[in-house]
Amino acid sequence: MTEQSQNHSPGGGAKEVVIAIDLGGTFIKLGLLNNGQLLAWKKIEAASERGLRAQFPRIEKAVEQLLDKIGGNPDEVLGIGLSFAGLVDSDRNRIISTNQKYDDGPDTDLTAWAEAKWNCPLFAMNDARMALLGEWKYGAGQGCADIVLVTLGTGIGSAVLINGELLTGKHFQAGNLGGHFTVNYKGSLCTCGNKGCMESEASTWRLPSLLREHPGFKQSSINNEEVLDFKALFHHAQKNDKVASEMLAHCLSAWAAGIITMIHAFDPEMIILSGGIMKSSAIILPALKDKVSQLAWTPWGEVKLTEAKHSDTSALYGADYLVRSKL
Numbered sequence: 001m002t003e004q005s006q007n008h009s010p011g012g013g014a015k016e017v018v019i020a021i022d023l024g025g026t027f028i029k030l031g032l033l034n035n036g037q038l039l040a041w042k043k044i045e046a047a048s049e050r051g052l053r054a055q056f057p058r059i060e061k062a063v064e065q066l067l068d069k070i071g072g073n074p075d076e077v078l079g080i081g082l083s084f085a086g087l088v089d090s091d092r093n094r095i096i097s098t099n100q101k102y103d104d105g106p107d108t109d110l111t112a113w114a115e116a117k118w119n120c121p122l123f124a125m126n127d128a129r130m131a132l133l134g135e136w137k138y139g140a141g142q143g144c145a146d147i148v149l150v151t152l153g154t155g156i157g158s159a160v161l162i163n164g165e166l167l168t169g170k171h172f173q174a175g176n177l178g179g180h181f182t183v184n185y186k187g188s189l190c191t192c193g194n195k196g197c198m199e200s201e202a203s204t205w206r207l208p209s210l211l212r213e214h215p216g217f218k219q220s221s222i223n224n225e226e227v228l229d230f231k232a233l234f235h236h237a238q239k240n241d242k243v244a245s246e247m248l249a250h251c252l253s254a255w256a257a258g259i260i261t262m263i264h265a266f267d268p269e270m271i272i273l274s275g276g277i278m279k280s281s282a283i284i285l286p287a288l289k290d291k292v293s294q295l296a297w298t299p300w301g302e303v304k305l306t307e308a309k310h311s312d313t314s315a316l317y318g319a320d321y322l323v324r325s326k327l
């Protein structure tokens, strides 16, 4: 568990604090914000396989602890911004579809929970869209109105801003399924039902099986690792392990293919990369910049590839902006 705070008092008892809740597959992040200032935040284990409603008591307790920390109280809460790793109807503030996480989400009345517990409105949004809002208003995307955000992690998420408007589409899917763009039509089955998605070619959930399927795996140095994650992959690739180097090249090519498709589809000026895998941005960013520069069709110039400014907390900042823009 991590916990961080700054010494800002929300002050005065006025309704000016936003509660941000970011429901990820591995962690739930919780924050208190005031107009782009992150007053305090923490993350707790998600236990997402136990469902969403089972998490409510732990979320409520963690928010109470954060309010105590900043010397605030529930009367000062303006609203809640909730981001979710799945498809979300942001008109009705309901979860539409989950992917093996929080499976009772679509049957859960989030706004009724917020009303009953904190007597305030709740606004829900897909987590990549929320992170994009946060980076656009308070992070790497400030001043740019045409952005694609891609999160590289356990899965791969994406969101799109065109001319300052979030792309949602009729069924709230538009721009969110970049991780499920086909980058290898001969590829293996993805959790979404499609084959050869960017996510099923190069993501944290897929990496262990990808490595074990490599014919040279048993003789490779990465075979000695207990956890087959991207940290191990980058480490062994830098030591010139053949299997790790080939797999890294494969993953970079898969990400480049997905990102170039997003550039061709959505015409952004900037790609913001976020997510746990970007902890190795020193390796990933230059390689992706080279491939995009070589392969993308952008006669107007070059798309700027950059990493998120608030890699852990983009969605918390986005929640703050969303709530204030809705009220």
Ligand SMILES: [Zn+2]
Pocket (backbone or CB within 6 Å): 179, 180, 190, 191, 192, 193, 194, 197, 199, 200
């Ligand atoms: Zn897929």
